[in-house]
Amino acid sequence: DNAGSADYIPKEQWGSRIGVILAVAGSAVGLGNFLRFPGQAAQNGGGAFLLPYFISLLVLGIPLCWAEWTMGRFSGVRGFHSAPGVFSIACRNAKARYLSVFALLIPLVIYMYYIVIEAWCLGYAWNYATGNLMLGADPDAYTGFFNDFVGAEQDGYTFGPGIKLLGFIAITFLVNFVLIYRGVSKGIETFCKFAIPLMTICAICVLCRVLTLPRDQVMAGLGFMWNPKPEALLNSQTWLAASSQIFFSLSVGFGVIINYSSYLSKKDDVVLSGLTACSMNEFFEVCLGGMITIPAAFIFLGVSAASFTTFGLGFNALPNVFAQMPAGQLFGFLWFFMLFLAAITSSLSMLQPVIAFLEEGFGLERRASASILGIIALSGTMFVVYFSAGLTALDTFDFWVGTFLIFVLAMVQAVIYGWVFGIKRGAYESSIGAYIKIPTPVHYLLKYIVPVYLGVIFIAFIYQSV
Ligand code: PFF
Numbered sequence: 001d002n003a004g005s006a007d008y009i010p011k012e013q014w015g016s017r018i019g020v021i022l023a024v025a026g027s028a029v030g031l032g033n034f035l036r037f038p039g040q041a042a043q044n045g046g047g048a049f050l051l052p053y054f055i056s057l058l059v060l061g062i063p064l065c066w067a068e069w070t071m072g073r074f075s076g077v078r079g080f081h082s083a084p085g086v087f088s089i090a091c092r093n094a095k096a097r098y099l100s101v102f103a104l105l106i107p108l109v110i111y112m113y114y115i116v117i118e119a120w121c122l123g124y125a126w127n128y129a130t131g132n133l134m135l136g137a138d139p140d141a142y143t144g145f146f147n148d149f150v151g152a153e154q155d156g157y158t159f160g161p162g163i164k165l166l167g168f169i170a171i172t173f174l175v176n177f178v179l180i181y182r183g184v185s186k187g188i189e190t191f192c193k194f195a196i197p198l199m200t201i202c203a204i205c206v207l208c209r210v211l212t213l214p215r216d217q218v219m220a221g222l223g224f225m226w227n228p229k230p231e232a233l234l235n236s237q238t239w240l241a242a243s244s245q246i247f248f249s250l251s252v253g254f255g256v257i258i259n260y261s262s263y264l265s266k267k268d269d270v271v272l273s274g275l276t277a278c279s280m281n282e283f284f285e286v287c288l289g290g291m292i293t294i295p296a297a298f299i300f301l302g303v304s305a306a307s308f309t310t311f312g313l314g315f316n317a318l319p320n321v322f323a324q325m326p327a328g329q330l331f332g333f334l335w336f337f338m339l340f341l342a343a344i345t346s347s348l349s350m351l352q353p354v355i356a357f358l359e360e361g362f363g364l365e366r367r368a369s370a371s372i373l374g375i376i377a378l379s380g381t382m383f384v385v386y387f388s389a390g391l392t393a394l395d396t397f398d399f400w401v402g403t404f405l406i407f408v409l410a411m412v413q414a415v416i417y418g419w420v421f422g423i424k425r426g427a428y429e430s431s432i433g434a435y436i437k438i439p440t441p442v443h444y445l446l447k448y449i450v451p452v453y454l455g456v457i458f459i460a461f462i463y464q465s466v
Pocket residue numbers: 027028029030031032033106107110248249250251254256346347349350
């Protein structure tokens with residue numbers, strides 16, 4: 001084939017500018033915004049968390065996101081879409097492909113547990129629609145429902161997931177694979193164009209409902225989440241949590257954006273598109289995620305809301321909230337359906353890098369790649385579902401892959417961009433087709449500050465945990 005030559009014609013391309021922005025924003029906006037962010041913020045200093053959080057956004061998130069968009073398109077227009085391809089092209093050295101192994105592994109492993117929570121969302125939406133989740137005012141009823149549904153550990157005894165959950169996992173898997181199978185433009189882009197507006201409407205409805213509860217309760221709930229605890233700033237854990245939340249949330253440092261942006265053409269803008277997708281993500285995270293989950297849980301449950309694990313929070317705490325508010329069944333349905341849509345536009349993006357790798361690395365057709373990937377992913381998911389003692393395994397996975405490994409990959413990418421690809425080339429490549437330019441200091445930031453910043457937090461963290 002003609003990969004690598006100037007007249008290369010790509011097999012896949014995004015259909016429209018708004019389509020690619022929505023697809024990247026779809027990847028970014030997900031469970032991380034509505035469940036992980038509020039949990040992390042509440043556990044790491046409340047309002048004080050926002051300081052390291054926004055510093056990480058400006059110093060790490062947006063710059064690395066631009067670097068990924070730039071290198072992804074650079075290599076995509078030369079015919080390489082998979083992480084090994086992008087790394088080799090950006091470094092002009094075929095050996096660099098070995099550095100990209102995390103960029104394939106991380107999204108695949110995250111997919112294996114992410115999809116389980118996605119299936120919970122679908123299951124909860126269904127159970128609200130059918131009225132099964134209107135269990136009255138007893139918090140134990142919801143915990144019981146949750147434990148039964150997810151097959152979590154109870155009294156030291158672990159039982160597998162119920163048949164219902166397996167059904168929802170099957171449906172979720174199928175939807176993901178049909179969309180992936182249809183391809184970048186016909187599958188992912190088309191779906192995101194309809195799912196994101198719908199998700200936004202659902203989220204705003206739930207937010208309005210929460211904020212129109214009695215005023216003093218709303219203020220107390222927001223205060224519980226946001227009152228700053230400045231002493232948290234002295235703890236390196238807070239800084240690590242803030243920067244890994246930025247990566248997780250923006251889908252930066254995962255090998256996802258280098259892949260998505262590789263389907264752009266030479267004429268396409270990368271700078272403004274990247275910034276738009278980041279801004280959309282922050283709107284969903286801070287304005288919606290940060291205002292709904294924890295404040296609402298606090299209003300109805302008090303401080304015990306703080307005891308839930310990262311991903312368990314929305315499922316254990318919020319049903320109590322919906323039980324106590326007028327039209328709770330409707331809002332419960334809207335909330336979980338919204339979470340499902342947010343999750344699916346993210347999980348799609350975790351599969352695409354691996355598909356691109358199988359197609360490019362082994363010359364497989366999309367159909368064969370999707371089937372092989374399906375088998376691998378499903379085995380991993382079944383492992384998570386059956387052999388993990390409930391939620392602890394999710395949090396462990398989330399820590400090692402969703403926090404630890406992404407640091408390593410982010411660091412590798414920053415070094416490649418700053419030192420190997422080169423910031424001069426970066427400035428030139430990113431300016432092609434762009435509506436705005438990446439400010440010059442950002443290139444220097446990527447070259448000198450980002451690797452050091454990541455290194456310092458990382459070392460401080462290792463030092464603290466041993
Ligand atoms: N950014 C997504 C979220 O906030 O939920 C999660 C995510 C998507 C992580 C894609 C990794 C990934 F490759």
